[in-house]
Amino acid sequence: MANITFSSPTLAKDVTVYAIAGDTNTLLAVAKQNNIVIPCQCHEGDCGSCLIKVTNLGPNKPKAIALTQKEKLTLSVNGKLTKEALENAETNDMPPPYRLACQYVVRDEDILVEFTGEPGVEIDLRR
């Protein structure tokens, strides 16, 4: 069981939902199931509108590390994934802070998902 907390200026308060372990839904699908609106246009990893910031909250090492090829490309082109961050994900198992909700497959871990509610606009990393 994973606790997923959604936080955004578009929500009256943070919303925590429970995802079933082994569930292969994307974060975008989990948000939709819970009536949480994350901007999205293509659902394919191409547009970058579903940009989110993900923070691992559990005591264990992050699990949802692997980025899809489209996620890597779109985040890189949009300036949300540096070469260093990609290398860290691929060699040190350190997931980058910015992800795409339509490409991020939920794993059995507690996470905080932050988004601005504006397509492709990031939550500040210093928050």
Ligand code: FES
């Ligand atoms: S909805 Fe277009 S990249 Fe996710």
